[in-house]
Amino acid sequence: MKLSEIKEILNADVIVGEDKLDIEVKTAFGADLMSDVLAFAKAGSLLLTGLTNTQVVRIANVLDIAAIILVRGKKPPVETISMARNLQIPILTTKYILFETAGRLYSKGIVGCLEKVEPGSE
Amino acid sequence: MKLREVKEILDADVIVGKDKLDIEVSTAFGADLMSDVLAFAKAGSLLLTGLTNAQVVQTAATRHIAAIILVRGKEPSTEAIDMAKELQIPILATKYILFETAGILYSKGIVGCLKKVGNDSFHK
Amino acid sequence: MNPAVNKSEDTLNKYSFNIEGGNFNDAGTVSTRIKSILKQKGLPNDVVRKSAIVCYEAEINIVSYARKGTVNLTITAETVEIEVIDEGPGIPDIEQAMEQGYSTANQQIREMGFGAGMGLHNINSYSDKFDITSEVNKGTFLKMIINNPQSTKDL
Numbered sequence: 001m002k003l004s005e006i007k008e009i010l011n012a013d014v015i016v017g018e019d020k021l022d023i024e025v026k027t028a029f030g031a032d033l034m035s036d037v038l039a040f041a042k043a044g045s046l047l048l049t050g051l052t053n054t055q056v057v058r059i060a061n062v063l064d065i066a067a068i069i070l071v072r073g074k075k076p077p078v079e080t081i082s083m084a085r086n087l088q089i090p091i092l093t094t095k096y097i098l099f100e101t102a103g104r105l106y107s108k109g110i111v112g113c114l115e116k117v118e119p120g121s122e
Numbered sequence: 123m124k125l126r127e128v129k130e131i132l133d134a135d136v137i138v139g140k141d142k143l144d145i146e147v148s149t150a151f152g153a154d155l156m157s158d159v160l161a162f163a164k165a166g167s168l169l170l171t172g173l174t175n176a177q178v179v180q181t182a183a184t185r186h187i188a189a190i191i192l193v194r195g196k197e198p199s200t201e202a203i204d205m206a207k208e209l210q211i212p213i214l215a216t217k218y219i220l221f222e223t224a225g226i227l228y229s230k231g232i233v234g235c236l237k238k239v240g241n242d243s244f245h246k
Numbered sequence: 247m248n249p250a251v252n253k254s255e256d257t258l259n260k261y262s263f264n265i266e267g268g269n270f271n272d273a274g275t276v277s278t279r280i281k282s283i284l285k286q287k288g289l290p291n292d293v294v295r296k297s298a299i300v301c302y303e304a305e306i307n308i309v310s311y312a313r314k315g316t317v318n319l320t321i322t323a324e325t326v327e328i329e330v331i332d333e334g335p336g337i338p339d340i341e342q343a344m345e346q347g348y349s350t351a352n353q354q355i356r357e358m359g360f361g362a363g364m365g366l367h368n369i370n371s372y373s374d375k376f377d378i379t380s381e382v383n384k385g386t387f388l389k390m391i392i393n394n395p396q397s398t399k400d401l
Contacts, residue, residue: 030221032154034306035364036172036194038299039371040219043291048221050158051359058274062281062298072158073239079271095238097162099152099170099224103234106225116217117195157357173362174347199347 001025001110003067003090006046009104010069010094016081017067017090025066027113028105030098034059041065042113048101052076057083057091065089071098123147123232125189125212128168131226132191132216137198139189139212147188149235150227152220156181163187164235170223176201183209193220259321265308267334270358273309276317277302280328287321293394296372297326300390303365304330310355311335312385324397325374330388337380344370344378 004021007014014021029041030048034055041047043064049056050072057080060068067090070076076084076091084091094101126143129136136143151163152170156177163169165186171178174196182190189212192198198206198213206213216223261283263276281298301317308315312334320327337343344366351361370376375391 028221029219030152030224031172031194031219032158032359033172033362033364034359035303035362035368036154037359038302039364039368040194043295049359050153050155053358054271055274055358055360058278059302062274062277062302063295072153072162095240097151097153097234097236097239098220099150099228100234100237102152102221102224103228103232106221107229110225112219112222112225114219115222117219118217119195154359154362155357175349175363197346 001108003092005108006067006069006105006110007092009108010092010096010101012069012092012094015070015076015091015093016084017088017092020067020088020090023066023090026110028069028102028110029113030071030102038063040114040117045113046105046110048098050074050098052080054080054083056080057087057089060089061087067092069094069101071096071101123230125214127230128189128191128227128232129214131230132214132218132223134191134214134216137192137213137215138203138206139210139214142189142210142212145188145212148232150191150224150232151235152193152224159185162236162239167235168227168232170220172196172220174198174202176205178202179205179209179211179213182211187211189214191216191223193218193223261319263317263319265305265315265317265332267308267311267313267315267332270309273305274302276305280317280319283319284321284326289321289326289394290396293326293392296392297328297390299372300369300392301328301330303369304328304388304390306360307365307386308332308334310351310360315385324394326392326394328388328390328392330390331385332387333385336382336384336386337378338382340378340380 312332315332
């Protein structure tokens with residue numbers, strides 16, 4: 001699914017990455033815990049989170065996350081926006097809560113970047 | 123939907139509250155930030171989270187959460203289990219990640235305890 | 247391959263980075279650097295990813311708890327070795343600190359999305375070999391080794 005469709009489904013605002021809405025994504029990971037993002041989020045996935053600090057962008061960069069979706073109406077601070085611009089990582093914001101965001105994307109065919117956490121799934 | 127069905131759908135283990143599987147739930151909230159749970163989670167909802175400490179149980183009690191669903195294969199701390207028993211809040215644990223857990227429940231009819239966060243969503 | 251690079255020169259594959267305690271703005275920059283160095287050297291994605299993850303967690307620990315720290319990266323044909331040395335409060339009970347969910351993080355750290363007691367656990371599970379020693383009121387020493395299954399000969 002193109003990022004532009006995700007924007008539509010989530011009624012999202014594009015904060016960074018207007019020029020990157022043609023990116024294709026198939027998978028997602030949602031968490032507000034950075035360690036869990038580091039441990040489980042996969043390259044090319046969407047990262048759904050309620051965290052807005054610069055760490056989110058830096059971790060997304062390290063993990064080659066396709067785009068950050070900020071949920072629950074969160075607004076990124078300016079430092080986060082400028083870092084995302086520099087690193088060319090799209091940031092979209094949606095007012096939907098994480099549960100609804102995940103539910104809506106899932107029902108349109110986006111799946112988890114992994115299904116379950118099994119011992120040794122790293 | 124009964125908590126029993128939620129357990130089945132998520133292939134979950136019941137850590138606390140085996141006697142409470144007949145509770146009816148229709149809404150959910152997912153977050154790992156306790157401040158957001160406090161701000162937005164609604165009474166009677168499922169709380170989907172990756173946090174495992176006693177604070178989660180305390181927060182769930184404050185918001186009158188129906189049951190806690192620990193995602194990503196997390197196991198609750200003993201303090202969390204003790205507190206959940208004391209406060210009679212069921213804890214279920216699933217290996218599904220939060221995204222999958224939410225997606226699966228959503229596709230079975232569970233909806234967000236609120237849809238969108240707007241200016242009027244705060245309890246305060 | 248750059249012919250000017252003397253591959254036998256071991257120091258070419260050693261790097262050192264300093265980290266300042268309390269500076270959350272810079273947390274993760276060493277991990278970012280290490281990722282790009284390893285990528286540039288053509289190491290497999292999985293090795294790059296594991297190295298970046300363990301380094302990131304170690305950085306967060308330094309920024310969260312220590313006064314300062316150093317990260318030493320050594321790349322060989324078979325492994326990526328990351329040493330993390332900090333000056334700080336140390337860890338009184340390592341076994342407890344390794345437990346999933348155990349954390350002494352304050353509210354500020356937690357609200358940033360860290361401090362959920364997964365850091366050392368992640369480091370342990372993403373390293374092929376992990377050593378940790380600590381002295382209270384002195385500091386903590388971590389050594390993580392990530393194996394390179396493809397054994398990159400030309401670094």
